[in-house]
Structure formats: C-alpha cells, structure tokens
Amino acid sequence: MGNILQGEWDGSGLKIGVVTARFNSEVTYLLEEGALKELKTLGCAEVKAVRVPGAFEVPLAAKALLDAGYDGVVALGAVIRGETSHYDYVCSAVERGCTELQLRTGKPVGFGILTTDNDEQAMDRAGGKHGNKGAEAAQVVVEMLRLIKRIGTK
Numbered sequence: 001m002g003n004i005l006q007g008e009w010d011g012s013g014l015k016i017g018v019v020t021a022r023f024n025s026e027v028t029y030l031l032e033e034g035a036l037k038e039l040k041t042l043g044c045a046e047v048k049a050v051r052v053p054g055a056f057e058v059p060l061a062a063k064a065l066l067d068a069g070y071d072g073v074v075a076l077g078a079v080i081r082g083e084t085s086h087y088d089y090v091c092s093a094v095e096r097g098c099t100e101l102q103l104r105t106g107k108p109v110g111f112g113i114l115t116t117d118n119d120e121q122a123m124d125r126a127g128g129k130h131g132n133k134g135a136e137a138a139q140v141v142v143e144m145l146r147l148i149k150r151i152g153t154k
Helices: 025-041 055-067 086-105 119-124 133-153
Strands: 015-021 046-052 072-080 109-116 126-128
Touching: 015 025, 015 055, 015 133, 025 046, 025 072, 025 109, 025 119, 025 126, 025 133, 046 055, 055 072, 055 086, 055 109, 072 086, 072 119, 072 133, 086 109, 109 119, 109 133, 119 126
Parallel strands: 015 046, 015 072, 072 109
Antiparallel strands: none
16 A cells, blocks of 8 residues: 555645636635635645626636646636526536646646535635635645655656
8 A cells, every 4th residue: 555646735846737617716715815825825836816897707827827837727707506407517517628728738727616506606606604615626636746756657
C-alpha cells in the first residue's frame, strides 16, 4: 500500500482561474467568495476571477483561462430546477463541457456547479448547512494539480 499517491492542498506557485455564473447570483457569489477565500488560504500564487452570464457559458470562459496559461479552473454556478426541461439541458451541457475540457487539456476543472431542486438546497450548499461547495471545488483543483504532478514524477 506504499504506492498510493494523493495530492495536497498546497497552492504555492499555482495560477488558478475562477469562473462564476452571474445567473442566480445570490447563490453563485457566495460560492465565488468561498472559492476565492480558500485559494488564498491555500497560498495560490495568482488567482483570476471572471464572471459570465450563466452556467452554460462557464466551460468556454474556463477554456480561455486554461489557454491563457492558468494551471486549473474552478467552475461555479447554480442551476435550480424550474417548470421546464431547460434545467436538464443546461446541467448536462455544463457537466459535459467541463469534463471534456479537463480531459482534453489535462488540467483540472473543479465542478462547483450546483444542480438543485430549489433555492433552499442551493443556499445550503453555498455556505449553509452543507458547507460551501465553491471552497470545496477550489480544494479539488489544487489537490488534483499536485496529484498530477506527483504521478508524473514517480
């Protein structure tokens, strides 16, 4: 069991982008606040935050940040179920875009896109009783960057 590798929460030297959807801003800005605070706590060398209209646009902005030389990206948004099937299409498209982006670039995209049935569930995950999923997504990006580096050097 001595060959098990794991990343660390050490952001030193890392350039991290944060993409936040403005739609449902009462939720997403709390996620953003959590992510930015966590990246600072982890000691990231540089953090650039950008905002986009909605969750659907997050993968494109994340790609732009990765293309600009950022090591990883935290993707933040809140898709809250409504009365139409729009929810299903947006959730699927954003997940697919973020997944394809990280697999194509080899750089992590922390998935902090909430997909909830109602506003209360979203707020519970934006600093409420279920923590701040923005901060957790930031931790994931840093940990995955460190893990990828360790895999490449072992």
